[in-house]
Amino acid sequence: MARRGISAGVFGVPQRRENGMKRIGLVIAVPVIVGVGYFLAYPELSLRASAPDTAAVPSAFLSAGNSTMAAAGKRRKASAVPLVAVAEAKSEDVPITKTVVGTIEPVDTVAIRPQIDGVVVADNVTDGQMVKAGDVLFRLDDRAIRAMIDRDQAQLTKDQASLVAANLDLAGAQDLEKRHVDTNQQVYQSEAAVKVLESSIAMDKAQIEADQVQLSYMTISAPIDGRVGVVSTSIGNLVRTADTGSGLLTITRTVPLRVSFTVAESDLPALRKVVAEHPTAVQIKLPGSSDTIATGTLNFIDSSVDTASGTIVLKADVANTDGALWPGQYVTAIVDMSVHKDATTVPLIAVQQGNDGSFVFLVHADKTVAMQPVTLATTVGDIAVIASGIKPGDQVVVDGQLHLQDGATVQTTEAQTSDTPPVAENVGAASVEASK
Structure with missing residues (x-):
């Protein structure tokens, strides 16, 4: 019996706790359900209860509100007319132009190559240097050529001395002939000897001139003004006329330059007309820029249209005194065509x-x-x-x-x-x- 009492007391506590929680839930749920039903059954009462008491609002506030609403209405009415x-x-007058992509070309480009075989003994030029026509670029070893000139000069002196003796022999033979002491054969032989020596002297002079030309090849000078490209040789190198490649260096004239571009053949009649009437200006701009960096004059229209592309090549000279343009550069060319009056x-x-x-x-x-x-x-x-x-x-x-x-x-x-x-x-x- 004592054990049953203890057991009942121990296991009865959770059951009483569960019953208490149920009663608390009922107490909370019933008022909530009743309140929801009230608001659903009498919604006008809830709205009336929540409405503000306008009688308690001063008339000044009501009139200010009415004025604000009237002003807003006027603004809405005014905003209906768009601004x-x-x-x-x-x-x-609107000038008519043609805008095309062009390339900058040099007027002159010279590839410097040796005209005679020789060893470079002096170089007076570096990569990218600006040179003038006549500036010495390289000197080759010229000792052999100078020795040949000395030899030919000596031969000329010898032949000239022999010619003097031959002329004296001829004069003596002619004198004897006049006195009928000697025959005409001696005169003929003396005249032939003089002519042979005169020919030898002429050959000697021609050989010396040829040697002088060969000697001039030993000094390599700039033929034009311009900018030097990459120098491909230096002191001590043997250069040959048979060598292939780009030569010793390249000189490109940068002042002036030329812009080359193409237009459609449909534009050719208008271009020919404007060129015949007056000098046609060409504006030069860099790609992506609106600034004109140079202005040229159209002076070349190709002699034929490219049948494959239906275009024709045009060129214009550009002074480029400020060096703003560079050979091979892509530019935008704008050609003046005519004017909308x-x-x-x-x-x-x-x-x-x-x-x-x-x-x-x-x-x-x-x-x-x-x-x-x-x-x-x-x-x-x-x-x-x-x-x-x-x-x-x-x-x-x-x-x-x-x-x-x-x-x-x-x-x-x-x-x-x-x-x-x-x-x-x-x-x-x-x-x-x-x-x-």
């Missing part, structure tokens, strides 16, 4: 594209806009040249077109414009005409 930026169509221009951003072609939003005097179809003659950077559709003085929208409709009323402000005159590019571009 746009406008620009005026202008009448101006009194062209109507607007900012390119004003021109919009629709299903029927190009158009602009034209602003009338009553601040209403109209979709005006236009015909583009060409584009010039951020300027559009208009062939038809608008006239100089018309106001066109350049900013804010996104939400505009035909006939809408707008507020306008002047757009910032550049004073730089436009230059038309891409000669022969097709015009885009919008339907009216």
Whole structure:
């Protein structure tokens, strides 16, 4: 019995704890369920209870609120009229140009090679040096040539002395012949000896001149002004005329230079016309730069069109006195072709594209806009040249077109414009005409 009592006391504690937790849960759940049901059954009571007592709000605050709401309404009404930026169509002369990629070429390039075999005994030039015509670049060993000249000079002296003796013999033979002491045969022999010696003297002089030419080859000088490339020899090297390769060095004339480029054969008639009328300017710019670093004059049009590519080669001389250009360099060449006289221009951003072609939003005097179809003659950077559709003085929208409709009323402000005159590019571009 004692054991059963102990057992009941030990195992009864968890059961009583579980019953207590259930009672606490019921106490919490019942009010929550009742509250939710009340709000679901009488929602207007809950809203009325949560509404503020407007009677307690001073009238000054109510009138201020009404004024604020009225002002907001006016602002909304005013914002319904869009604000746009406008620009005026202008009448101006627009130069027509052709922009192409060209390369800088030297006017003269000379590869220096030896004209005689010899050993280099002196070099007066380094890589990249600027030289003038006549500057000594190399000297070769000339001792053998000078010895040959001395030998030939001695032979000339000997023959000249022999000629003096032969002339004396001839004079004596002629004297004896006059006195009928000697026969004519002696005279003939003396005359022949004189002519042989005169020929020998002529040969001696020619040989000496040839030796002098050979001697001049031993001194290698610059034939033109320019910049030296890589020097491929030095003192002590044996140079030969039979050696192949790029030679001893290369001299490239850098002042002036020439820009070479190609254009389509469709541009050839316009180019020939402008070249015949006046000197045609060519502007030179570096790729990716808008600055003109040099200006040349078009002076060469190739004699034929390349049938494979349909292009023709043009060249223009560039002074390059400041050394800004370099042979082999890629540049952008801009050729002046002609001029659009009194062209109507607007900012390119004003021109919009629709299903029927190009158009602009034209602003009338009553601040209403109209979709005006236009015909583009060409584009010039951020300027559009208009062939038809608008006239100089018309106001066109350049900013804010996104939400505009035909006939809408707008507020306008002047757009910032550049004073730089436009230059038309891409000669022969097709015009885009919008339907009216």
